[in-house]
Amino acid sequence: MTVYDEKPWLGRYDPGQPAGIELEHDSALAMFRASVARGPDGDAIRYFDGRISFAELDRLTDAFAAGLAGEGFVAGERVAIFAQNVPQFVIAQIGTWKAGGIAVSANPMYRERELAELLTDSGATVLVVLQSLQRDVAAAVVGGTAVRTVITTSELDFQSRDEPAVFAGVERIDCPGTLDLVELLDRHAGTAPPPVSLGPDDVAFLTYTSGTTGPPKGAMTTHRNVVFNAQSYRDWIGIGPDDVVLGIAPLFHITGLVGHIAVSLLAGAPLVLMYRLDPALTIDTVEAEQATFTVGSITVYIALMNAPNADRAKLASLTKLYSGGAPIPPSTVEAFREVSGNYIHNIYGLTETTSPSHAVPFGAEAPVDPDSGALSVGVPIYDTIVRIIDEDGTELPAGEIGELVTEGPQVVTGYWNKPEETATALPGGALHTGDVGYMDAQGWFYIVDRKKDQINAGGYKIWPREVEDVLYEHPAVREAAVVGVPDEYRGETVKAFVSLRSQAQVTPEEVIAFCKERMAAYKYPRQLEILDEIPKTVSGKVLRRELRSR
Structure with missing residues (x-):
């Protein structure tokens, strides 16, 4: 695949050579600790009227890790997190790293069979779960898995407001046989967990994906993957401590894990969480918090621009906009700009590429292919090479349609306990995406659709x-x-x-x-x-x- 020198944002990656971007940190945990040291008093999380500083988040996650150790947790074990967009998700994830563990993200829409499959496949020994999900889903399945500790929490914690529509019908629930997260944190407050050593090649979290075929598989996302793409987001878009990250993507999803949590931890920028998406509340939150950056699916932007309170004044601060996960019609981008005054930049990636492998350079506008009307998903980000191949594996020239094959430091090492699936999807470390598209003569990539669609x-x-x-x-x-x-x-x-x-x-x-x-x-x-x-x-x-x- 030709890479054009006149496009300086096009990445370079040779698996046999050092990456062009030097990792600033050995692990996502080290990345977080550096932000704590730089700005301990700055907000790490904003959740309605609740505020958690970086220093406080450091103390809370120390207490969480110490609490895990007190329950017999050892390095290398897995902690499943079954929750919506609440501060406890971030606390559990960082605290799991401090205990030397691997975080496992569970979709809060899962029902009993799906949650049981994830817990069984990952071998998670700890489950952190919202009280309502414990009552409605988890209580019926944990007994048949390796889970020995269940930590429950309420979406009402870490803030004092109860009037937002998202909390309609929410109440605190007694969950017998479980540990309460807030009580656990209070009990271990001020306690330092046993020291752990995490390196770039250690697994940071398992993110489950159906991929192109078969049952869900746990993509093994390493600390190198997380740090690299957090740096890519930061440098590609220009995100710093003065920015405010709006958490519209689900935190269990790779976009939320990297495009929200990891970016916030690296840049030292506050992450604004709202439990779950409510378009009108989100718009009011953008205005109140002066949010500047977000990344989410195009369906979220459609919901926002159709909300009754959508207008330019309320959305004016939200200038660093990216969208991925689904094709974006050019007409929708223009309709959103008409409402908000701001342009949605395309971004593309998969769970297996730890969020982005391609993006539209910030400040540029994606071209539209004159023949198909497709909006470009951008160009490969730093240190990333993408080839287009036909069904025989032959590399195709610019303009011809085939499957995208991606190589780069953000590509995961494989699937948890699934060597055959790893060999099929990632032969030699190159990800066969299952997505069909092409590259034009200027190096812009376009996704046509999934093969199976x-x-x-x-x-x-x-x-x-x-x-x-x-x-x-x-x-x-x-x-x-x-x-x-x-x-x-x-x-x-x-x-x-x-x-x-x-x-x-x-x-x-x-x-x-x-x-x-x-x-x-x-x-x-x-x-x-x-x-x-x-x-x-x-x-x-x-x-x-x-x-x-x-």
Whole structure:
């Protein structure tokens, strides 16, 4: 793959040579300790009216680690964190590192079977869990796993407000047989945990991903991966201690883990948490906290710009905007800029690349491919090489479509206890992403779609994203998703699902006619269903499997 010298932001990476970016810290824990030393009194976490300074976060995580040791935890064991965007997530993660352990992120939307699979696969011996999730999910499954210590906590802790809509119906719950986190921290306050040694190649956390095939796998994200991409975020965008990081991505997701927590710990910038996403509350929080940077799915930005209190004055401070995790229609970027005055920069990566492998340089605008209408996901970040290959593994030249294969210091070492899956997805350390795209002659990359999402209608290949981009141009459409469904004549045909903007009224036939005027005959949707909401994961990705099952 040609890398163009006239594009200075294009990275270089040779697996046999030292990385072009020198790691400033041996571990994510060392990264945090450096920020504590530089600015102990600065806010590390803001949670409604609660404030936790870097020095206080250091003391709390010491107490957490000492508490783990007191319960028999030893270095190398795993701590599963089953919670929303609350300060306790950050406390548990850093405290786990101080105890020499590995943090395991659990999606708070998991039900019993999914949580049991994660706990069993990771072999976690400690579970940190919100009281409501303990009652509704975890209590029924921990007995059949290696978990011997359950630490419960409330989303009402570390702040005093109870009026936000996100706390509607929330109450403190008694959880017999568990330890209360706040009580544990109080009991071990002022206690230093036993010293541990963490290096770049030690695993910092396991992040579970379904990847391209098969059951969820725990990607082994090393401290090197975390530090490298925290530095990449900081330097690529220009994030410093005067910035305020807005936590809109779920903390269990790789975007939240690196683009929120790790960036905040490295830059010494406060991280603003809001338990879970409420668009109107988020906009008010941006204004109140003067948040400057965030990264999240495009569906979050769609929700924000459609909130009743969205306006330029409230969103003015939020100038460092990035979005990834799902294709971004150019029309949505422009619609958000119309509302907020600020441009959303594209970013691309996977769990296995510890968040970004590509990004649009801050201050630049992504080009739009004139043929497909696709918005570029950017260029490879520092020290990263990306090749486009065909089905035979042959490297393709610029302009040709194939699978993206990524190499760089941010690529994980493999999957937890899954050597065969590691060998398949990461042969020689190069990640075969399962994403299909191409690079143009100037070095910009474009994602077409996932391999498995391509629609084959009578021999014609159709990428859902291309149809979705046209749907987003319709003034009544708020969100759109396209899948292939069985068809007696064509084998497979295009079906679209859309949700509408507030007060908008339109029929499926009218939207189909809109697409028919703007697309080749084989591409436009033959079926269209209007939903109140497009089903999505908590990280904002469309659940195409659920739509197909309809």
